[in-house]
Amino acid sequence: MPLIQWDETMSVDMDELDEQHRELIDLINETYTAIQRHDEPQMILLLDKMRDYSIVHFEAEEAILRSCGYPGTEAHAAQHRSFEARVADFRRDMFTKTNLSQVFIFLSRWLSSHIMHEDRKFIPWLPETDDEGA
C-alpha cells in the first residue's frame, strides 16, 4: 500500500503543478518501499531521485508564484528550503538511524500536509485556466 495517495484534496487547480506533485508522491512511495525492503542501493538511488526532483519542482513552483505576484512567495520558498534540508539530513544519516521508516514517514507527511495546506493557499493567485469548469 502506498504511503501517500494523491487525491483531489491535494489539487492546486493547475495541471502542471498537480502532475509534479503526483510525480513527487510516486517517488516518495517508491523510496518508502525500498526502505521497507532494506534495499540499500535502491534507497540511495530513489532518495537521490526524490531529492533532485523536489528541487526541480520547488524551483518551478516558486517561479510560478513569483510571476503571479503571490505575496507569501518568500515564506513559502523558506518552507521548501526546510524540506530540502530535512531530506539532506535524512540522506546523510540514513545508514546510522534505526528508525528510518518512521523518519521517512514524518518527511512524507510533512510534504503531503504542505501540498494540502500551504500550496492550496496560492490557488486564488494562479492564472485562470481555459478549461476551468470543463
Ligand SMILES: [Fe+2]
Ligand atoms: Fe509548495
